[in-house]
Amino acid sequence: MSVLVQWIHVTAAVIGVGAMAFLLVILLPSVGFLTAEQHDRLLRLVMRRFGWVNWSVILLLLTSGLYRIRSRYWEAPWASTWKWLTVKIVLALFVFAISLLLTLPLKIFDRFRARRQMWLSIAFGLALAVILISAYLRG
Numbered sequence: 261m262s263v264l265v266q267w268i269h270v271t272a273a274v275i276g277v278g279a280m281a282f283l284l285v286i287l288l289p290s291v292g293f294l295t296a297e298q299h300d301r302l303l304r305l306v307m308r309r310f311g312w313v314n315w316s317v318i319l320l321l322l323t324s325g326l327y328r329i330r331s332r333y334w335e336a337p338w339a340s341t342w343k344w345l346t347v348k349i350v351l352a353l354f355v356f357a358i359s360l361l362l363t364l365p366l367k368i369f370d371r372f373r374a375r376r377q378m379w380l381s382i383a384f385g386l387a388l389a390v391i392l393i394s395a396y397l398r399g
């Protein structure tokens with residue numbers, strides 16, 4: 261069971277962070293030649309799909325992550341491992357919050373979407389830090 265949960269956690273992380281990297285490094289820098297109308301239409305379609313992928317990834321990371329805490333850390337005393345795990349989870353929650361602000365179809369979040377590239381860069385940087393802490397914890 262724990263190998264399956266680890267596989268789900270790592271796969272969700274790969275798809276979630278990979279989707280952010282694709283948007284940030286490949287798609288957004290490549291659509292400048294489109295007319296404003298084409299640009300908006302493409303981004304609306306892409307962000308709607310990105311939304312579904314993201315919400316599924318957040319759900320899988322939270323459930324598999326909590327399972328792994330229960331199976332690997334629950335009995336562990338409060339020491340540096342727990343401290344790093346807490347930092348990781350707080351950073352992960354910021355990544356989740358930013359991706360929800362960019363994908364939830366609520367008008368109040370339009371001002372965040374207006375600075376999509378900046379927020380995606382922040383979320384991507386934080387996600388890379390989360391992976392670094394995870395690799396450290398793994399070690």
Ligand code: HEM
Binds near residue numbers: 322328387397
């Ligand atoms: C942006 C979100 C996240 C990313 C990119 C991420 C990524 C990863 C990666 C790459 C690993 C190492 C895989 C392995 O070798 O086992 C890992 C392990 C782990 N993650 Fe996450 N994770 C995220 C969110 C979370 C959350 C929200 C939780 C808890 C609620 C969590 C709990 C854990 C635990 C307990 C481990 C096992 C650490 C160990 O090896 O001892 N993760 N995560």
